Amino acid sequence: MSTPDARAGEAYPAQVLAHARQPRFQTPLPAPDAQAEGFNVLCGDRIRVMLSLRGGRIAGYAFHAQACALTVAAASMLGERLPGLDHAGVARLRDDFDALLGGAPAVPPTLGGLAEFAGLARFPARHRCAQLPFATVLAALDGRAHATTEEA
Amino acid sequence: MNAVPAGVPFDTAAIRARFPLLARTVYGGKPLVYLDNANTSQKPACVIEAVDRFYRERNANVSRAVHALSEEATGLYEGARTALARFIGAGSPQELVLTSGTTMATNLVAYSYLLPRLRPGDAVLTTVMEHHANIVPWQLVCGRTDAQVLAAPIRDSGELDVDAFVRLLGPRVKLACVTHVSNVLGTVNPIPELAAACRRRGVPLLVDGSQAVPHLPVDVRALGCDFYAFTGHKMCGPTGTGGLWARREILAQMPPFFGGGEMIREVRIEGSTFADPPARFEAGTPNIAGFAGLAEAVHFLEGIGMVRIAAREQQLLRYATARLREVPGLRILGEAPHKAAVISFLVEGAHAHDLATLLDLEGVAVRSGHHCAHPLMQRYGVPATCRASFAFYNTEAEADALVAALLKARALLA
Incomplete structure (x- = not known):
């Protein structure tokens, strides 16, 4: 069995902590084409995402979060994968991320840096935190104002 | 009732020995520090x-x-x-x-x-x-x-x-x-x-x-x-x-x-x-x-006596409160002069859920979240808190373990 320190490292690897401390994509978009708010009431995680779109594909992304380190880091790292994706592309990315959290043996290459979340597979109570930014971006693309990952 | 007279020292070790679950460990040998008693208490063998x-x-x-x-x-x-x-x-x-x-x-x-x-x-x-x-x-x-x-x-x-x-x-x-x-x-x-x-x-x-x-x-x-x-x-x-x-x-x-x-x-x-x-x-x-x-x-x-239980928990509350105040950036929510051994807190720069996950890995069980009290969270303008809630079977050493785990979590997250 791994030590507590090793397990802490699985939930909070260095790259995840780095994004949580200094998240990217913090500059609000002046005129977003789509936006939504994600809120997990049990956790208290809250995130607002803004998107600019070009031909149905994501051209710009920003977020503002009052949330735990996992939500903030996932939102920041997700932003690096979003440019050029349409709704189907984000949904595929979300499915790949869910598979990663589910303990999939092979990490889909599409995830890039998000593969750092593999260790979170052992913390099922925290999956919804990392999943919230994905659900919120999809809500924005769907034209829905709100998202949550607490009602599976 | 056959309550123990008020003057008799509180024998925490003997009381803990009557709760089978308190002897268990988590995560490869960490002693369990159960501080989620406001959520549910542990059960003595006689109840089981x-x-x-x-x-x-x-x-x-x-x-x-x-x-x-x-x-x-x-x-x-x-x-x-x-x-x-x-x-x-x-x-x-x-x-x-x-x-x-x-x-x-x-x-x-x-x-x-x-x-x-x-x-x-x-x-x-x-x-x-x-x-x-x-x-x-x-x-x-x-x-x-x-x-x-x-x-x-x-x-x-x-x-x-x-x-x-x-x-x-x-x-x-x-x-x-x-x-x-x-x-x-x-x-x-x-x-x-x-x-x-x-x-x-x-x-x-x-x-x-x-x-x-x-x-x-x-x-x-x-x-x-x-x-x-x-x-x-x-x-x-x-x-x-x-x-x-x-x-x-x-x-x-x-x-x-x-x-x-x-x-x-x-x-x-x-x-x-x-x-x-x-x-x-x-x-x-x-x-x-x-x-x-x-x-x-x-x-x-x-058998233990509710007066003695209340007095012992007040000791724990005073001790744990003083120890928690040593954690930089920690703010206690709820400082009424007359309070029970429930301590909700926030730590600057660390979300309650991250703290609870990291405390758990050290064997310290606390609750994080809104504690089924949304209006109260709104009153204080906070999304969630961590809550350490004590029972008469807890110890000063467990309060120390909470503080040590908090300092470690804070160092990781900050």
């Missing part, structure tokens, strides 16, 4: 064995058959009622309805007592520090009758604003509902003072005793309230047990809420007559094994 013994030796339904087992089961169940009634200072066991917990107790009052009395424009007065179980049932019945729920404010310290509460006790208020001890702030509310104010205005008072009965000596008649709800699983008893105490004359006026077996006198297709309280409110087969366990929990707590 009482539940086991019921199913091994006495399992039968209550009050229905004349055979020996049924009489024994009925005796156990009614014995639990008697023990609980004595434990909370009820005038008679007949004033105590056995329920699945506080939530069922408050819902019973909402539908059986309150709903038939509510008219459009009426109100129920509660406070912003309530658990959802003492808010949502009132909202549901008020929604049916065009009545409203009012909430008395609290001060920044976590104390109820008693003057505001009294001002809100207007002529349209048909019931006031206050927690005895806040599950988030630990605040012990001045129930006798509130009860006196309610009585002057003819408003019945319901007290949510979920966090009080396990930690303080409770005497419902001395408190002066009209209803007192509590739950068994927070007082060393099994889940799915609890009770509603109410004044006999109030219970006598209340119609049944749940219908079924056990609560009737005679059933005809054209109509039925109902048993007297408390059986009138106990339709169906109750949690007999659970109440056999809860009766043991009462004997166990009485």
Whole structure:
């Protein structure tokens, strides 16, 4: 069995902590084409995402979060994968991320840096935190104002 | 009761030895530091064995058959009622309805007592520090009758604003509902003072005793309230047990809420007559094994003595509070002068859920989140807190372990 320190490292690897401390994509978009708010009431995680779109594909992304380190880091790292994706592309990315959290043996290459979340597979109570930014971006693309990952 | 005399030292090691679960470890050998007692308490072996013994030796339904087992089961169940009634200072066991917990107790009052009395424009007065179980049932019945729920404010310290509460006790208020001890702030509310104010205005008072009965000596008649709800699983008893105490004359006026077996006198297709309280409110087969366990929990707590338990937990509260103040950036939510050993806190730069995950990896079990008290979180403008809640079996060393784990978590996250 791994030590507590090793397990802490699985939930909070260095790259995840780095994004949580200094998240990217913090500059609000002046005129977003789509936006939504994600809120997990049990956790208290809250995130607002803004998107600019070009031909149905994501051209710009920003977020503002009052949330735990996992939500903030996932939102920041997700932003690096979003440019050029349409709704189907984000949904595929979300499915790949869910598979990663589910303990999939092979990490889909599409995830890039998000593969750092593999260790979170052992913390099922925290999956919804990392999943919230994905659900919120999809809500924005769907034209829905709100998202949550607490009602599976 | 055979409570230990007040002068005898509190033998925490001997008490801990009676709780099998407290000996376990987590994550490869970390001793468990269980500080989630406001959520549910651990159970001593005598309670676990009482539940086991019921199913091994006495399992039968209550009050229905004349055979020996049924009489024994009925005796156990009614014995639990008697023990609980004595434990909370009820005038008679007949004033105590056995329920699945506080939530069922408050819902019973909402539908059986309150709903038939509510008219459009009426109100129920509660406070912003309530658990959802003492808010949502009132909202549901008020929604049916065009009545409203009012909430008395609290001060920044976590104390109820008693003057505001009294001002809100207007002529349209048909019931006031206050927690005895806040599950988030630990605040012990001045129930006798509130009860006196309610009585002057003819408003019945319901007290949510979920966090009080396990930690303080409770005497419902001395408190002066009209209803007192509590739950068994927070007082060393099994889940799915609890009770509603109410004044006999109030219970006598209340119609049944749940219908079924056990609560009737005679059933005809054209109509039925109902048993007297408390059986009138106990339709169906109750949690007999659970109440056999809860009766043991009462004997166990009485054996230690609630006065001594309360005093020991105050020691732990003082120690843990002082230690937590050493953590840089830590802010305690709820600093009422009169509070129970519940400490909610925030740490600058670290979200409550991240802290709880990292504390857990060190073996320290706390709760994080909104603690079923959204209005209170909104009052303080925070999304979530961490909460360390102590019981008499906790130790100063466990408070030290909490602080050490917090410092480590903070270093990782900051």
